[in-house]
Amino acid sequence: MALCVALCALMLALTLAGCAPDPDDAGLAGQPPEPVATINSVDGPVWLGAPPTAVTIDNETLDEISRAxxxxxxxxxxxxxxxxxxxxxxxxxxxxxxxxxxxxxxxxxxxxxxxxxxxxxxxxxxxxxxxxxxxxxxxxxxxPPLGVDRGRLGAITAVLGYPAGASLEVSPARIEHYVYASGLWGDGTRRRVYVLAADVRAGQSGGPLVDQQGSVVGVAFAAVPGLADIGFALNRDELMGFLVSSGVEARIDYLGRTVVRAKPEELREVPNGRCALR
The missing domain is CATH 2.40.10.10 (Trypsin-like serine proteases)
Incomplete structure (x- = not known):
């Protein structure tokens, strides 16, 4: 059984991002009024507050997201x-x-x-x-496909997924920080990720992090073992870069909108790694 925490060991060496393509998602949101946890990074502590108790997404939008x-x-x-x-x-x-x-x-x-x-x-x-x-x-x-947008520090969002393969759950989340994450095992892993105040659980790996308008702003993939309510999501740049490297036309237009065009039938099947990666 693959756990969301499977790759958290890679996430504990954090480097705060000094700049980012989007000015609203660079650096730190600051220390929350009542921090409940911290993660040590090479540039100092990363503070996290308690996850939000709810996220406001209208029913019609939530139905559309759920189908996707x-x-x-x-x-x-x-x-x-x-x-x-x-x-x-x-x-x-x-x-x-x-x-x-x-x-x-x-x-x-x-x-x-x-x-x-x-x-x-x-x-x-x-x-x-x-x-x-x-x-x-x-x-x-x-x-049906979902639209993709940029995330913003401090935004109230939600992680959608199927914990343990059961029913769909909507987990409220707040984007606390934008960081570079490096692997502890010297494997060269370096990802641009959001640190979330959220309860990300097994089975939600790969689920979208969506804003209140229903756009994808990240992809959930890990949590911190032993520390409750801390999750990680890849940001839009990582998602877009992956799509391009996989042969999909993905770009951000002059208005900042994400454009994805693809011909699935033209894409070739590729190897899917080793069981040891789980």
Missing amino acids: VVPLRARGCGPVSNGTAFAVASGLLIGAAHVIAGASAVEIDVVAGESATAVSFPVEVVGFSEARDLALLRTAAPV
Whole structure:
């Protein structure tokens, strides 16, 4: 079973980002009025407050998001590995690489028809990045894509996912900090991530971090073992860079809007790593 905490050891060596492409998501949001936890970084402590108790997303928007977020299962490395995936274009899903690493069969469940019956669809791996912990999955399932936007420090957001492969949960989250994360094991891992005041749990890896307008602003992939209510999400730049490296046309236009265009049928299947990555 793949845990959201599977890669947290990589996250504990943090470097605060001195600058970022988007001025609203650089650096620190500052010490919260009542910090409940800290993480030591090479540039000093990173403070985190308690997660928000609620996030305001209107029902229509939440319904749209829910149709675009699906449970992800991987088989072939012992116990079934559960995670979450979401659509970024017609026929293409984003998931966490560590959830599907080494798997011989990967599938999603999609609720179809008026009976609300879940139907399983196989997916093909057409993009895989161990360094970013992202996977691009091709599917014939009718999953509507979500828009992508930039995150903002201090914003109240939500992580959507399927803890333990069960029902969809919406976990309120606040973007506390923007950092570079380096691996403790000397593997050269370096990611641009958000530190979240949020309860990110097993099965939510690969789930979208969405703002109150329903746009994806990050991808949840890890939590800190032993410290409650601290999670991590890759930011928009990491997601966009991964899409481009996987052969998808992804860019930010002159108005700051994210544009994703893809022809899934033209993408080739790629290896999906080793079971040891889980």
